[in-house]
Amino acid sequence: MSIAKNTIADLIATYGNSSATAWLEFERYHLWQAEPGQVPESTFAPIQGYMIRNKYIFAWGNPLVSDRRALPATVRAFVTWVRAQALVPVWCCIDEYMEKTVANVGWSTVDCIYEDVMDPAHLLSLTAAATVPPGKGKSGQGVVAKDLKKGLRRAEKAGVYITEVTDMWSNYMREEVHKGVERWRKTRTGPQIASTTFQPFTDEEHRRYWLAWANSEIVGILVLTPTNEHSYLIKGCASFPDAPRGTSEALIHKGLEDIYRESLKSGVPIPVSFGITASDGIRPISNLSGWKVTSMSKVYHSVSSATGLFRRADFRSKFDSERQPSYVAYTEGFGLDAIRCLLNLLKK
Numbered sequence: 562m563s564i565a566k567n568t569i570a571d572l573i574a575t576y577g578n579s580s581a582t583a584w585l586e587f588e589r590y591h592l593w594q595a596e597p598g599q600v601p602e603s604t605f606a607p608i609q610g611y612m613i614r615n616k617y618i619f620a621w622g623n624p625l626v627s628d629r630r631a632l633p634a635t636v637r638a639f640v641t642w643v644r645a646q647a648l649v650p651v652w653c654c655i656d657e658y659m660e661k662t663v664a665n666v667g668w669s670t671v672d673c674i675y676e677d678v679m680d681p682a683h684l685l686s687l688t689a690a691a692t693v694p695p696g697k698g699k700s701g702q703g704v705v706a707k708d709l710k711k712g713l714r715r716a717e718k719a720g721v722y723i724t725e726v727t728d729m730w731s732n733y734m735r736e737e738v739h740k741g742v743e744r745w746r747k748t749r750t751g752p753q754i755a756s757t758t759f760q761p762f763t764d765e766e767h768r769r770y771w772l773a774w775a776n777s778e779i780v781g782i783l784v785l786t787p788t789n790e791h792s793y794l795i796k797g798c799a800s801f802p803d804a805p806r807g808t809s810e811a812l813i814h815k816g817l818e819d820i821y822r823e824s825l826k827s828g829v830p831i832p833v834s835f836g837i838t839a840s841d842g843i844r845p846i847s848n849l850s851g852w853k854v855t856s857m858s859k860v861y862h863s864v865s866s867a868t869g870l871f872r873r874a875d876f877r878s879k880f881d882s883e884r885q886p887s888y889v890a891y892t893e894g895f896g897l898d899a900i901r902c903l904l905n906l907l908k909k
Contacts, residue, residue: 564592564608567766572608572625574767574787579676579794579834580622580654580887582786584610585764590621595638602631609639614902618643620652623659632662640892651899652890654837660888664847670890671854673843673861677835677882678792681821684880688713688814709879712810719775719805723783723815726770734772735762737779741801748802759797768796771816773808780804783812785820785833792832793820813880835877837887846888 566585569592573581584590591613595606604627611620624635643650652663653674660670687706726734738761746759761770761784773781781800785793795816800808817833824831843858891899 564594569608570764570767572605574789576625576627576789578623578656579788579836581610581625582764582788582794582796583621586760593639593642595635599638600626600631600634602634603627607631607635607638609635613648615898616647616649617899617902618648618650619903620650622654623656629658632659633666636663636666649899650892651903653903655888655890657886657888660846660890663890667848668890668892669849670846670888671843671849671857672846672886672888673840673858674837674887674889675840675884676887677838677877677880678885679817679833679835679880679882680830681817681824681833682830684709684814684817685821687881706881709810709814712807712879713814714807716773716805716807716811719807721773721775721780721805721808721811723771723773723811725816725819726772734779738772738782741779741782742799744802745799759799761797769793769816771812771819773800773804773812775805775808778803781808781812783816785816788834791829792834794834794836809876810879835880835882838877838884 566587570585573584577584584592589612590610593609593611595603595608597606600607605625607624607626609620609624610622611618613619620639624632624639626632626635640650652659652668655663664670688710742759742761761782764786767786769785771783771785772779773783779801781798781804783798784796786796788794795813798809798812800812820831820833839861843854843861845854
């Protein structure tokens with residue numbers, strides 16, 4: 562189905578969660594839309610982004626609807642469409658409400674991923690405090706703040722400063738970002754697994770940008786995009802190979818500072834999400850007994866370790882983010898073959 566790019570971008574910014582922002586990579590994701598009038602509970606025909614491999618359709622994130630009450634009818638319509646093609650539906654990266662929706666009609670669900678969400682006010686209080694008492698997590702908030710402050714001091718000592726791009730991009734700035742991101746990509750070794758590639762200027766209308774400078778050169782970029790939870794998602798943060806140490810920490814910290822100031826004006830907290838991260842195993846949630854996921858969990862943990870997904874979590878832990886569960890749901894035939902299909906789709 563053909564949906565105008567600007568229309569889907571607007572709908573994602575208004576109704577989508579963090580996973581739906583991935584759909585804007587149109588060369589990677591397909592879009593399904595319900596027939597007109599098929600789901601009357603939504604003011605527009607619901608939309609679902611998905612990837613396809615072999616016999617599986619991997620729906621990515623919650624469907625776009627104007628009202629949650631439209632989710633059951635949307636699930637029925639989407640599954641009918643998938644099965645009419647003799648394919649098997651798997652729903653990935655859904656929230657708790659969607660998990661309950663599909664579990665109520667017999668889907669099996671597992672918890673194997675989570676979303677890292679930061680509270681800017683909390684983080685800034687940690688980095689501003691002279692001393693921080695031990696708190697949550699293995700290391701405690703004191704160690705979290707110490708690690709982050711160390712990175713910020715390194716960047717400051719190296720002369721790194723951060724600016725938000727609030728007006729037109731110059732040709733020079735745009736070219737330097739493109740070249741820097743390309744150099745950054747070349748430094749990444751081994752197989753990369755992610756739901757999106759880093760394309761800084763996709764959906765530029767809805768995104769916000771911060772640049773890191775050192776010695777009058779651009780050395781890093783932070784990209785945020787809005788989601789319907791009245792929050793922001795970090796779509797990308799890259800320190801270019803010639804960037805001083807601590808540049809990524811400085812970029813994210815400055816972005817959170819600016820978001821926090823805006824929340825003070827509105828009086829409404831604005832969380833910022835790192836997006837989805839892999840858990841270290843698979844835990845059964847609904848309509849599934851524990852013994853059935855043992856072998857899947859071993860494969861999942863093995864691949865996650867080999868592809869460096871846990872290193873990503875280690876960096877995010879510096880910001881004392883909160884882990885919000887996310888779920889994978891399936892009906893039948895989901896096993897090692899489906900896991901391998903999904904991971905092959907996500908390889909870059």
